[in-house]
Amino acid sequence: MTNDQRISRAWDQVRTVHDPELPYLTVEEMGMVRGIDVVDGQIVVTITPTYSGCPATDVIREEVNLAIHACEPQARVEVSLSPAWTTDWILPSAYDKMRANGIAPPEGRSADRAFLTGQGKTIPCPRCTSTNTTMVSAFGSTACKAQFKCLDCLEPYEHFKCI
Amino acid sequence: MTEGQHVQAILRLGDDAMVLGQRLSAWCGHGPILEEDIALSNIALDLIGQARNLYTLAGAREGKGRSEDDLAFFRTDREFLNHLLVEQPNGHFGDTVVRQMLYSAFALERFAFLSGQLVDAELAGIAAKAVKELQYHWEHAAQWVVRLGDGTAESHEKVQQSLHDLWSCTGELFDVDEVDAACQNAGMLPDLVAIRTAWDLRVNACLAQATLARPEDGWMKEGGKQGVHSEHLSYMLAEMQVLPRTYPNATW
Numbered sequence: 001m002t003n004d005q006r007i008s009r010a011w012d013q014v015r016t017v018h019d020p021e022l023p024y025l026t027v028e029e030m031g032m033v034r035g036i037d038v039v040d041g042q043i044v045v046t047i048t049p050t051y052s053g054c055p056a057t058d059v060i061r062e063e064v065n066l067a068i069h070a071c072e073p074q075a076r077v078e079v080s081l082s083p084a085w086t087t088d089w090i091l092p093s094a095y096d097k098m099r100a101n102g103i104a105p106p107e108g109r110s111a112d113r114a115f116l117t118g119q120g121k122t123i124p125c126p127r128c129t130s131t132n133t134t135m136v137s138a139f140g141s142t143a144c145k146a147q148f149k150c151l152d153c154l155e156p157y158e159h160f161k162c163i
Numbered sequence: 164m165t166e167g168q169h170v171q172a173i174l175r176l177g178d179d180a181m182v183l184g185q186r187l188s189a190w191c192g193h194g195p196i197l198e199e200d201i202a203l204s205n206i207a208l209d210l211i212g213q214a215r216n217l218y219t220l221a222g223a224r225e226g227k228g229r230s231e232d233d234l235a236f237f238r239t240d241r242e243f244l245n246h247l248l249v250e251q252p253n254g255h256f257g258d259t260v261v262r263q264m265l266y267s268a269f270a271l272e273r274f275a276f277l278s279g280q281l282v283d284a285e286l287a288g289i290a291a292k293a294v295k296e297l298q299y300h301w302e303h304a305a306q307w308v309v310r311l312g313d314g315t316a317e318s319h320e321k322v323q324q325s326l327h328d329l330w331s332c333t334g335e336l337f338d339v340d341e342v343d344a345a346c347q348n349a350g351m352l353p354d355l356v357a358i359r360t361a362w363d364l365r366v367n368a369c370l371a372q373a374t375l376a377r378p379e380d381g382w383m384k385e386g387g388k389q390g391v392h393s394e395h396l397s398y399m400l401a402e403m404q405v406l407p408r409t410y411p412n413a414t415w
Contacts, residue, residue, distance in 0.1 A: 052292055053184075053212020081216055082288020084295075138299055139202035143209060147198065163295040 003038045006072065010036045010043050013067045020056050020063075021142050024097050027060055031089025034080055043068065043075035048085045051143040087162050098160060099126045104148065106162035123159045125150035135159075164282075164349035170225045171244065172346045173286065174234070175388050176277075177217030178245035180293075181235060182396065183266060184210030185403050186253055195256055202303060206263070209296040216289045224283075236407040240390075240397045247387040248332040250396040254325065257311050257318065261325040263304035268365040269336050269358065271297040276353035283351055305369045312373025319374065326370075327378050334383025336362070342388075 001009075014036065017027045027033055027047070034046040045064055049057040061077050068075040087106040095105040104123045122131045130152040137147045138161075145158040187207035194200025218231035248266055253259050274297055277290035311318040337359045339347070346352035370377050386392065407413060 051209060051212060052216055052289070052296060053208035053210070055208070080288075081292070082285055084288050084292035137198040137202060138303055139198070139205040141201070143205055143212075161299075 006038065006043060007036050009071050010045065010068055010075065013071055014045060014064055017060065017063045017067050020059050021144075022098075022101075022103075024101055025094050027064065029091045029094040029097075031087075031091065032060065032085065033064075041074075043072040045075065045077045046080050047077060048080050048083075050085050054143055056142075087160065090160075102126050102155075102157055103145070104157060104159040106160050108162055123148055125153060125155055126157055127155040128153040164345045164351065166224070168342045168345045169283070169351070170221050171342050172352055173217055173221040173224060173283075175244040175342075176273075177214045177221055177234070178243050179249050179266070179270070180210045180217060181214035182243065182245045182399070183249040183263075184208075184214055185399060186249065187259070187263075189253055190259065199256075203259070206300050206303070209293075209300070213289065213293045213296070216292075217286075220283075220285055220289065223285075232407065236404045240392055240400055242390060243392065243396060243400070244388050244390055245396075246332070246335055247384050247393055248329065248336065250387070250392060250399065251329060251332060252395055254328075255321065257322040258325040258328070260304050260307040260311065261322055262329055263300065264308045264369060265329060265333055265366065267297055267301035267304050268362050268369075271301050272358045272361045272365075273353060276358070277351075280351055282349055286351070301365070305365075308369055308375070309373040312370070312375040322373070323375055326375055330378040330380075331382060331384050334380065335385045335387055338385055338388075340389065 011028075014033055015026055015028050019025050019027055019030050019032075022030070030050065032047050032050065034048050036043060036045050038044070045068055047061060047064060049060075057079070061079065065075075065077045068077070088109055090106065098105040104126050107121055107123060123133055123135075124131050125133050125148075128150060130150055132151045133148050134151060135146060136149050136156070140147045140158050144161055144163075146161050147156065148159050149156050184207045187203050187210065190203040191200065191207070194203055214235070215231050218234040222229040222231065222234060246266075248262060251258075251262055271294065274290045274294040278287050278294050280287060308322060311322045313319070337355045339355050343352060343355065347354055367377060384393075
C-alpha cells in the first residue's frame with residue numbers, strides 16, 4: 001500500500017469521529033483535523049483544539065486515536081496550537097447541520113473584529129429566520145457559543161461565536 | 164534573554180491565567196443569575212485552558228520533563244509568579260468584575276503583542292487564541308463595571324470601594340524587572356510603557372462611562388511576579404493542590 005493510499009484510508013477513519021458537544025458534526029467538519037501525514041513510516045494525525053479550555057479536546061484526541069488505530073496500529077495523534085483554530089476553518093457542510101439543530105452558525109469572517117462580540121451584527125433565528133433577534137449573553141453552554149433570543153417567534157437559541 | 168528567563172516569562176503568563184481561572188471557578192454555582200454563573204465559569208475555563216497551554220510550553224522550553232500538572236500542583240506559593248491582582252479574593256460580585264476588568268485590559272494588550280512576536284512561534288499561537296477569548300472577557304467585565312458603577316447609589320459605592328481596594332495591585336503590572344527587560348530586549352515581551360498607555364486608555368474610558376473616580380496612584384504593592392505573595396494565594400493553592408499532593412499519582 002502506498003503512503004497516499006494509507007493517508008486516504010486514515011482520512012476515512014478520522015471522518016467517522018464526531019464532536020462530542022455537537023454530535024451531528026464530525027471533527028473534520030469542525031476544521032479541527034489539520035492534516036494527516038506519514039512521518040518516518042508512521043501515520044500522524046494533527047488536530048487543533050477550538051478553544052484553549054475546551055474540555056472536549058481530550059475526548060476528541062482519544063476518539064481520533066481509537067479510530068485511526070483500527071487501520072494503523074502505530075499511528076499517533078498530535079495537538080498543534082499554532083496557527084490557532086478559527087471558525088473560518090469550519091466546513092460549509094457544517095452550517096446547514098447547525099441550523100437544522102437549532103444553532104445559528106458563525107456569521108462573517110473571524111478577521112473582522114466587529115464580528116467578534118456578536119454586537120452590532122444580525123444573527124438570524126435558526127427556527128423562523130427572523131433577523132429581529134437579540135443577544136442574551138455572550139457565554140453559553142459551551143465555550144464556543146453565545147445565547148440569543150428571537151424577538152418574533154421567541155425561540156431561545158445558541159449562536160456559534162465567530163472567532 | 165537566557166533560557167531560564169524565557170521559561171520564567173512563560174510561567175508568569177501561565178500563573179496569571181491559572182490563579183485567576185481557579186479564583187473564578189469558585190463562582191460556579193454561586194453566580195447572581197444563571198447567565199452570569201455560566202459566563203464566569205466559561206471565562207474560568209478559557210483561563211485554565213490558557214494556563215494549560217502555557218504550562219505545557221514552559222515545561223517543554225525548560226526541558227526537565229515537568230508537565231502542566233507538575234507546574235500547577237507541585238510548586239509552592241513562593242514558586243508561583245503571578246501578579247498580586249489575580250490572587251485577590253473574589254469578595255462580592257463587584258470586587259470580582261472590577262478585578263476582571265483591570266486584568267483583562269492588561270492581558271488583552273499583552274497577548275495582542277505576544278501573538279505577533281516572532282521569537283517563540285508556539286507562544287504566538289497560544290496567544291493568538293487567547294487574545295480572542297480575552298476580548299470577550301474584557302467586554303463582559305467592562306460592561307458589568309459600567310452597569311454597577313452607573314447603577315444604583317449602593318452599587319456605585321460598592322464598586323468604587325472595590326476599585327479603591329484593588330488599585331494598589333495595579334502598579335506591579337507595569338514594573339520592569341530583569342526578566343522583563345531581557346525578554347523585552349529579545350522582542351518576546353512587550354514594552355510595558357506602551358502597554359500601560361493602552362491599559363490607561365481602556366480603563367479610563369470604562370471608568371468614565373461607569374461614573375467611577377479613578378483612584379490616585381499611591382503606594383503600590385509588588386512582589387507577585389518574583390514569588391512574594393499576599394497571604395491569599397497560599398490558602399487558594401492549599402485547596403487547589405490538596406488532592407494531587409495527598410495522592411500524587413491519582414487519576415480519574
